[in-house]
Amino acid sequence: MEIFTRSLFAALLVGAFLAVPASAKDAKSSAMAPAAAQDKTLTVFAAASMKNALDEVDNAYAAKTGVKIIASYAASSALAKQIEQGAPADVFISADTAWMDYVTGKKAINEPTRVNLLGNSLVLIAPKDSKIDKVTIDQGFDLAKLAGDGKVAAGDVKAVPAGKYAKAALEKLGAWTAVEPKMAMAENVRAALALVARNEAPLGIVYSTDAKIEPGVKIVGTFPASSHPAIVYPVAATSTAHKGAEDYLAFLRSSEAKAIFEKYGFSFLVSPTT
Incomplete structure (x- = not known):
């Protein structure tokens, strides 16, 4: 009986010894997982x-x-x-x-x-099948007339960088006052790009890099670098x-x-x- 009791006690000790490190190891692994990730x-x-x-x-x-x-x-x-x-x-x-x-x-x-x-640079875009093409953008540029009854898509001119650059350029070129009522403000430049690609706006002002990746639009003019902040x-x-x-x-x-x-x-x- 004494031998059996001692053997049982030893087995329980070994079991307890093995169980604790395993539990601790699991806890340590769980704690380290977020850091590793x-x-x-x-x-x-x-x-x-x-x-x-x-x-x-x-x-x-x-x-x-x-x-x-x-x-x-x-x-x-x-x-x-x-x-x-x-x-x-x-x-x-x-x-x-x-x-x-x-x-x-x-x-x-x-x-x-x-x-x-x-x-980057700032460009004027139109839908790929638009009749508008090769627009000269300089002082006195009449964007409002070019847009006709349509809208000009751009990022929000009060917050979105592309929109702020667009407004600065249009002000410098003397086109802002006439075209402001026709501006379609988007939440970001890619949203403005999408409006033109879907033919929901006949014109838009975006970065040249945006126009380059969208097959649904074409660049019809480039704003002079001197017309807006770098x-x-x-x-x-x-x-x-x-x-x-x-x-x-x-x-x-x-x-x-x-x-x-x-x-x-x-x-x-x-x-x-x-």
Whole structure:
């Protein structure tokens, strides 16, 4: 009986000993899982006009590093407000410096990581089958007359960078007052692009890179660079960015990323790092 009791007691001790580490190991694994996932995932908030090019850049980065990029595209204004309110973004790419300045002022950006990465141009578009073609855009340009009874699609001129650039250009060229009542304001530049592609607006003002990726539209004119502020895309890590954000930013400045961005029509404003 004594031998049996001792054997039973020993077995219970061994069982207890084995059970505790297993439980602790499971708990430790569960606790570490989110951190491990975060190390392999980055969230990027980017201007809507960047979608096609940045998707390709992100795929190249993921193939090279194993890090998955979760990209959220919208108007820079909307993204900046979300970051201000605590949205979990690691990187912000704005279509203008004003909204990057805004979130920087809110202490939501890791300022030393900020760099002006890309440039773009502003164009007038029409549906691909439109009779409107080869419009000369200069001082005295009568966009209101050209639009006829239709609307001119653009991003919201009060907030969306593409819309703000459009308004600045039209004011500089003396066309804004007449065309303002005909403006169809969209929530972002891709929404404005879609209005023209669907023939819901006979004309639109978008970035050249947007027109390039949409087969349903054609470029009928280009706004002089002197008619609006320079179109600049700054990029930076947020103040709450996870580990790995700066490595991603370095890749955005690489020769590989440069080739992709330029393929889509962006100008590259920095010297490649690799």
